[in-house]
Amino acid sequence: MAKFHTLKVADLKRPTEESVAVTFNIPDELREEFSFIQGQHLTLKKDIKGEDTRRSYSICSCPIDETITVAIKKLEGGAFSTYANDQLAIDDEIEVMAPHGKFHVPLDPASSRSYVAFASGSGITPILSIIETTLRTEPESEFILFYGNRRTSTIIFQEELEGLKNKYMGRFSLYHILSKERQESDLFNGRIDKEKIRSYARLFFNTESVDHYFTCGPEEMMLAVQDELRLLDVPDERIHLELFTSPVGKLGSQEKEIKHEKALAEITVILDGNSMTFPYNSDKSILDVAFDNGADLPYACKGGVCSTCVCRVEEGEVEMDVNYALEPDELERGLVLSCQSYPKTEKVKLSFDV
Ligand SMILES: Cc1cc2nc3c(=O)[nH]c(=O)nc-3n(C[C@H](O)[C@H](O)[C@H](O)COP(=O)(O)OP(=O)(O)OC[C@H]3O[C@@H](n4cnc5c(N)ncnc54)[C@H](O)[C@@H]3O)c2cc1C
Numbered sequence: 001m002a003k004f005h006t007l008k009v010a011d012l013k014r015p016t017e018e019s020v021a022v023t024f025n026i027p028d029e030l031r032e033e034f035s036f037i038q039g040q041h042l043t044l045k046k047d048i049k050g051e052d053t054r055r056s057y058s059i060c061s062c063p064i065d066e067t068i069t070v071a072i073k074k075l076e077g078g079a080f081s082t083y084a085n086d087q088l089a090i091d092d093e094i095e096v097m098a099p100h101g102k103f104h105v106p107l108d109p110a111s112s113r114s115y116v117a118f119a120s121g122s123g124i125t126p127i128l129s130i131i132e133t134t135l136r137t138e139p140e141s142e143f144i145l146f147y148g149n150r151r152t153s154t155i156i157f158q159e160e161l162e163g164l165k166n167k168y169m170g171r172f173s174l175y176h177i178l179s180k181e182r183q184e185s186d187l188f189n190g191r192i193d194k195e196k197i198r199s200y201a202r203l204f205f206n207t208e209s210v211d212h213y214f215t216c217g218p219e220e221m222m223l224a225v226q227d228e229l230r231l232l233d234v235p236d237e238r239i240h241l242e243l244f245t246s247p248v249g250k251l252g253s254q255e256k257e258i259k260h261e262k263a264l265a266e267i268t269v270i271l272d273g274n275s276m277t278f279p280y281n282s283d284k285s286i287l288d289v290a291f292d293n294g295a296d297l298p299y300a301c302k303g304g305v306c307s308t309c310v311c312r313v314e315e316g317e318v319e320m321d322v323n324y325a326l327e328p329d330e331l332e333r334g335l336v337l338s339c340q341s342y343p344k345t346e347k348v349k350l351s352f353d354v
Contacts (some may be wrong), residue, residue, distance in 0.1 A: 006096075007026065011069075011215040021060065039097070039102075108138065113212070117213070120191075124157055126216055132164060213234065219248065247299070287302070288339075303322075310325070312354050313348055313350060317348070320336055323337055338350060
């Protein structure tokens with residue numbers, strides 16, 4: 001799981017002026033490792049201006065087609081997104097880790113289910129894959145998407161979404177909400193906020209008959225979706241969120257800025273069956289100290305969000321600062337995020353072969 005593979009860029013498209021869709025060439029010997037589930041993401045790695053730069057990008061293509069495409073939105077001053085939008089070319093090579101992530105529900109061709117998604121900006125990437133895969137796999141199911149953007153020209157995948165709407169007429173409904181371009185109905189002007197979500201729930205879907213909700217985009221929108229759906233008695237198991245950045249608000253309700261005391265411990269890490277032991281005499285995370293000691297462990301966001309650095313505690317105990325990625329049952333199985341972990345015992349053994 002931890003390994004990066006060198007993949008060639010097979011195709012580049014520009015869904016909007018500020019984004020680039022990158023399709024990778026997957027060699028036959030990596031096809032199995034790079035098979036994916038809708039909603040999963042890749043960790044990409046590139047040396048940018050002398051810095052090992054790693055970022056996660058959700059796969060926007062549909063697993064049934066066996067192509068892997070990610071869409072990267074350019075952020076002003078953003079290291080990886082600027083490189084990808086301004087410099088990346090066809091045939092360039094990037095280090096890519098096998099797909100991972102849990103932003104999906106199992107599909108069943110025999111089910112007739114109802115799904116609703118709220119996306120905004122680049123948050124459409126995993127949602128597009130989820131919608132297309134669901135509509136193709138479950139012929140009786142329906143999907144409604146509320147998609148927020150600034151204006152028509154900044155809508156990523158507008159054509160693809162229109163295509164799905166035409167192909168799955170009656171099963172896929174699409175509503176664009178624009179904040180900087182006026183539309184006829186005020187229902188669709190502005191941002192997706194609590195008031196709008198309440199109105200949409202009254203007018204376009206019945207919360208009791210929706211099986212699953214997906215949301216991805218700015219934290220403020222995701223919070224509004226979560227809060228409103230909870231107020232409408234939707235159980236948390238039906239609300240699926242994908243964060244792109246470490247939250248600054250109350251999502252996940254872990255806002256503490258923690259300062260760690262320096263501690264002493266002996267750490268062993270296991271990766272691909274090989275173990276390495278080193279002393280810990282620090283106030284930094286185990287991941288950072290492992291890196292200082294030459295261990296090439298998997299990581300990307302370092303903010304407790306992307307779960308690339310997940311490992312299992314095999315001996316001893318650790319304490320985590322924040323966790324926006326692991327579910328309670330995974331914590332029970334001893335999984336932790338090494339970027340957020342600090343030793344609580346004198347000896348700690350972590351396996352990255354999970
Ligand atoms: C699971 C997951 C899936 C994701 N999927 C996608 C996806 O499908 N598409 C997508 O586009 N993104 C996605 N992301 C976000 C992505 O991983 C990156 O965080 C994003 O592209 C920004 O990376 P960057 O290197 O360009 O910006 P960074 O260099 O990390 O900068 C982040 C922010 O800081 C600001 N900043 C940086 N340097 C400066 C500076 N010198 N002065 C002022 N401001 C500065 C930037 O403007 C930017 O807003 C995903 C994240 C996760 C965790």
